[in-house]
Amino acid sequence: MTTFSTVxxxxxxxxxxxxxxxxxxxQVTERRERxxxxxxxxxxxxxxxxxxxxxxxxxxxxxxxxxxxxVKSNAVHPDVDRLVQSKKQAYSLVLVFxxxxxxxxxxxxxxxxxxxxxxLSQAESEYDADWxxxxxxxxxxxxxxxxxxxxxxxxxxxxxxxxxxxxxxxLHILHIATPGSSSEVSATRLVFALEDGAxxxxxxxxxxxxxxxxGWSNGLTQFKxxxxxxxxxxxxxxxxxxFHTGSVSVVLDRGSCFETFSLLAGCRLARVNVDVKYTxxxxxCIINGLYLTRHNEHVDxxxxxxxxxxxxxTHQLYKGILNDESRAVFNGKIFIRKDAQKTEAYQxxxxxxxxxxxxxxxxxxxxxxxxxVKASHGAAIGSVxxxxxxxxxxxxIGRAEAMAMxxxxxxxxxxxxxxxxxxxxxxxxxxxxxxxQEVRRAGASS
Amino acid sequence: MxxxxxxxxxxxxxxxxxxxxLSLKVNEGEVHAIMGPNGSGKSTLSKVLAGHPDYExxxxxxxxxxxxxxxxxxxxxxxxxxxxGIFLAYQYPVExxxxxxxxxxxxxxxxxxxYQGAKEVSEEAFAPVLKEKCKLLGMDEKFIDREVNVAFxxxxxxxxEILQMAIIQPRLAFLDETDSGLDxxxxxxxxxxxxxxRRKDNAVxxxxxxxxxxxxxxxxxxxxxxxxxxxxxGGKELALEIEEKGYDWILKDLAH
Numbered sequence: 001m002t003t004f005s006t007v008x009x010x011x012x013x014x015x016x017x018x019x020x021x022x023x024x025x026x027q028v029t030e031r032r033e034r035x036x037x038x039x040x041x042x043x044x045x046x047x048x049x050x051x052x053x054x055x056x057x058x059x060x061x062x063x064x065x066x067x068x069x070x071v072k073s074n075a076v077h078p079d080v081d082r083l084v085q086s087k088k089q090a091y092s093l094v095l096v097f098x099x100x101x102x103x104x105x106x107x108x109x110x111x112x113x114x115x116x117x118x119x120l121s122q123a124e125s126e127y128d129a130d131w132x133x134x135x136x137x138x139x140x141x142x143x144x145x146x147x148x149x150x151x152x153x154x155x156x157x158x159x160x161x162x163x164x165x166x167x168x169x170x171l172h173i174l175h176i177a178t179p180g181s182s183s184e185v186s187a188t189r190l191v192f193a194l195e196d197g198a199x200x201x202x203x204x205x206x207x208x209x210x211x212x213x214x215g216w217s218n219g220l221t222q223f224k225x226x227x228x229x230x231x232x233x234x235x236x237x238x239x240x241x242x243f244h245t246g247s248v249s250v251v252l253d254r255g256s257c258f259e260t261f262s263l264l265a266g267c268r269l270a271r272v273n274v275d276v277k278y279t280x281x282x283x284x285c286i287i288n289g290l291y292l293t294r295h296n297e298h299v300d301x302x303x304x305x306x307x308x309x310x311x312x313x314t315h316q317l318y319k320g321i322l323n324d325e326s327r328a329v330f331n332g333k334i335f336i337r338k339d340a341q342k343t344e345a346y347q348x349x350x351x352x353x354x355x356x357x358x359x360x361x362x363x364x365x366x367x368x369x370x371x372x373v374k375a376s377h378g379a380a381i382g383s384v385x386x387x388x389x390x391x392x393x394x395x396x397i398g399r400a401e402a403m404a405m406x407x408x409x410x411x412x413x414x415x416x417x418x419x420x421x422x423x424x425x426x427x428x429x430x431x432x433x434x435x436x437q438e439v440r441r442a443g444a445s446s
Numbered sequence: 447m448x449x450x451x452x453x454x455x456x457x458x459x460x461x462x463x464x465x466x467x468l469s470l471k472v473n474e475g476e477v478h479a480i481m482g483p484n485g486s487g488k489s490t491l492s493k494v495l496a497g498h499p500d501y502e503x504x505x506x507x508x509x510x511x512x513x514x515x516x517x518x519x520x521x522x523x524x525x526x527x528x529x530x531g532i533f534l535a536y537q538y539p540v541e542x543x544x545x546x547x548x549x550x551x552x553x554x555x556x557x558x559x560x561y562q563g564a565k566e567v568s569e570e571a572f573a574p575v576l577k578e579k580c581k582l583l584g585m586d587e588k589f590i591d592r593e594v595n596v597a598f599x600x601x602x603x604x605x606x607e608i609l610q611m612a613i614i615q616p617r618l619a620f621l622d623e624t625d626s627g628l629d630x631x632x633x634x635x636x637x638x639x640x641x642x643x644r645r646k647d648n649a650v651x652x653x654x655x656x657x658x659x660x661x662x663x664x665x666x667x668x669x670x671x672x673x674x675x676x677x678x679x680g681g682k683e684l685a686l687e688i689e690e691k692g693y694d695w696i697l698k699d700l701a702h
Contacts, residue, residue: 386499391540392550393524394496395610396557402525405553409544409593416544 003064004185007043010036013067014151028124031132036151038142045144054329054361055300059269060243065216066184067152077178079209081106084174093171095157099178100186100217102155115167115200120156120189127158135191135222138249139306140275146247149187149220156189156220161198163226170201170232170422177208177215177242189220196226196253201234201420208239214268216243223249225256227280233260234423236430240266240297247273252312254280259419262289262301263427265434270299278340281311289318290414290427292434293326293358294441300329307340310370314345319414321407322351322358323438330362334377338369347377352384352410400442408435447474448511449649450618455506456674457494464490466674467506472618472649479652479660479685482671483693488653489537491671492622496534497524510618529561531648533616535607537623542594547606550594551576551613558614579612583639601632608639617648624652625659637662657689670696 002013014036018029044061045052080098084106088094093115096106102119118126140146161167175188194200206217225231237244244267250258264270276285291299305314320328330349351360364377384406392402411431418424450472457465464487472478482488494501495508497519509516512530519527542550548569555575556566567575580587585605595603604624611619621640625633640650640663652663660668660682668684669676670693678684678696688696 387540388542390497390499390524391536391542392553394528394534395550395554396525396528396561396614397553398525398557399523401553401557405545405549406542409542411544413544 002067004067005061005064007040010067010148011040017068017152025125027129031129031136032151034136035141035147038147039144039151042144051302051331054327055269055271055298059298060216063214063216063243064183065243077180077209080176080178083176083207083209087172087174093167093169095171095173097155097173097175097186097188099176099180099184099215100155100188102157102188115165115171116158116160116162116193118158120153120158123158123191135224138222138224138251138275139277140247140249140273140304143247143273143275145218145245145271146220146249146273149189149218149247152185153187153189153218153220155187156191158191159193159200161192161194161200161229163195164197165195166199167201170203170420173202173204175204175206175217175219177206177213177217177239179210179213185216185218187218187220190222192221192223192231194223194225194229194231194256197228198226199230201232201423203234203236203423203426205236206239206242206244208242212241213239214241214243216245219244219246221246221248223258224251225253225258225283227254227256229253229256231256231258232420232423233258234263234418234420234427235261235272236263236265236427237270237272238263238266238430238433240295241268243268244270244272246271248275250274250276250285252276252278252280252283252285255282257284259286260288261415261418261423261427263430264289264291264293264299264301265430266292267297267299269297272301274301274303276303276305276314278307278309278312281309284313285315286417286419287314287316288414288417290411290431291318291320291328292411292431293320293328294323294438295326296324297326298328299326300331302329302331304333305335305345307334307336307343307345310339310341310343312340312343314343314347316345316347317414317417318349319410320349320351320360321354321411322360323354325355325357327359328361330360330379331365332363332377333365333367334375336366336368336370336373336375340370341372343370343373343375345373345375349379350410351379351381352407353381354383354407404435404439411435448472448516449474450511451507451509451516453507453509455491455494455508456504457490458502458504459490459500463504464674465494465506468671468675470669470676472651474649475646476667477644477650477652477663477665479654479665479668479682480671480676481654481668481685481688486671487674488671489622492534492537492620492653495519495527495532495620497522497527525557528614528616529558531617533611533614533619535604535611535619535621535624537626539595539598539603539607541596541598543596545594546590547592547594548573548576548590551610554610555613576613579609582642583609583612584635585609600627601629604628604632604636605639608636608643612639612643615643618651619643619648620651620653622653623655625654625656633659634662657685660685672697
């Protein structure tokens with residue numbers, strides 16, 4: 001067993017894996033190895049590294065998560081079944097991972113077959129090297145955690161949505177951490193290939209059973225949209241003691257439309273990277289997010305949208321509410337390359353600090369090399385607007401309630417922009433949960 | 447019976463004195479109009495009364511009748527002033543993104559209920575109340591679901607203020623230039639709304655530049671505010687005189 005602590009330990013873990021995984025096709029192993037070699041060449045970043053200036057890996061390294069434990073059988077926990085059943089009432093397409101392992105029995109196997117579902121290992125041996133190489137060279141794949149996932153993830157799922165196939169029901173992917181899982185990295189990889197004109201909605205949710213279940217999930221989620229394809233991807237992390245790293249990689253073809261939302265509402269340490277690349281004109285990406293933090297939580301969003309071609313549109317809004325000593329980082333890059341004329345790109349980061357000890361590092365970044373574009377970016381950091389507070393108070397509403405109402409309004413403003421109604425309802429419910437916890441906390445302390 | 451009594455009020459904003467010894471008495475059932483040139487302190491008076499955090503009272507008293515006793519308003523939080531029956535309709539209502547009007551209005555209504563020891567109402571029970579008030583004020587029900595004042599036109603914002611007034615049912619309504627920026631139709635609708643909410647035991651103070659609104663909401667008294675003080679009071683005919691002759695003649699009279 002080798003833990004995630006140094007570059008040497010990663011190399012050692014890889015050697016062990018290569019020796020033990022003898023049944024894997026050679027080209028699969030080689031492809032994985034390229035990702036691992038990339039990490040070994042780069043080394044582990046410190047806060048002197050520009051991309052890691054505000055987020056230290058130290059807490060993660062100190063926990064000593066096991067990189068290559070034995071393949072586990074699915075943990076049996078009495079709450080797992082209940083949790084999955086409760087989700088199934090609302091969503092008929094469910095895919096369940098427990099502590100990083102795919103649980104086919106709890107998932108909707110037959111329905112999943114209709115959307116081209118394969119397990120990661122099936123797809124690794126069935127799809128050819130060219131197919132996989134394209135995913136390997138997708139944007140963001142050289143990032144530390146994307147590369148770690150591509151190197152080590154044993155579990156995952158691959159979906160091929162056929163041309164013009166419209167999937168009505170959202171696919172709800174549940175990652176459940178159980179109390180027994182805390183020492184291992186659970187790495188899962190998801191790949192979604194939407195052919196021309198296909199339509200899909202995906203909710204990926206990371207939760208834990210038991211409020212103190214800690215663990216580390218390192219997810220990699222990839223999308224490739226064909227011409228005129230339409231995809232919604234909604235990512236929710238709500239597990240207060242979980243370490244979470246996630247990489248989302250998106251490639252958009254002509255006229256395709258991608259809507260994504262990242263909600264971080266409870267996490268010990270989170271780093272989510274979203275990388276989007278336009279490869280043909282007329283595509284659109286709506287990339288929104290909300291982080292709600294308290295205690296000593298630390299959440300970090302790094303997004304990068306690359307306009308390599310013209311006539312594409314990006315709309316980005318990230319909002320955060322930070323309480324106690326929590327910290328958040330927002331780094332949003334938008335590149336508009338020389339040939340990307342008639343691009344529209346708007347980026348905004350808005351943050352509400354509820355405590356003097358909370359800290360936000362917001363860095364909107366817009367680099368424009370084309371000369372005929374519409375683009376703007378901005379960041380706002382502040383506390384609750386005293387005039388809004390006064391307005392509510394002058395309408396009989398007590399100060400504490402008025403504060404809560406304004407914070408909720410601040411959060412709802414971005415949630416309500418979602419185009420997909422079922423995603424809106426779900427995210428709204430998760431946001432409501434977080435605020436209910438805040439009210440209970442305020443009640444307990446007063 | 448006396449409802450509001452302001453005695454020798456001095457107030458500053460950003461260290462600059464705006465109100466310089468203002469006195470005013472309002473009884474139950476009365477309508478007062480306060481007029482005055484720009485910068486005379488009309489809006490300051492409204493905001494001081496509601497407890498705006500930017501305004502500081504340096505001396506003087508503001509007393510308001512609560513359960514037959516005169517109480518010092520200046521010691522109360524803005525929410526307690528409102529709960530006790532003082533309402534300010536803003537000249538520039540604040541936009542609150544993300545908060546639906548229905549949520550806001552129910553919270554206001556329930557805050558009053560709670561303060562008066564009554565049971566709070568559910569969303570379901572409140573919906574018909576809200577609809578009825580909208581109807582009373584000739585307002586479209588679409589107001590209910592929209593975010594508070596966000597993307598409202600000037601007239602819609604002013605109407606929304608009166609809708610809030612209808613929900614809270616204050617005893618003293620202070621309308622700060624509610625008529626400014628309204629076209630003739632909106633002015634009539636807003637005025638009708640205010641008139642429908644009038645009772646024997648409540649009072650209205652209109653702060654305005656123009657005599658126009660006073661054709662709809664007829665005042666018992668008209669006061670002229672100048673340099674932070676009330677320099678002349680009279681009946682409704684005073685407003686007509688000001689409309690005709692401006693303020694200069696009053697200032698000249700004073701000088702003599």
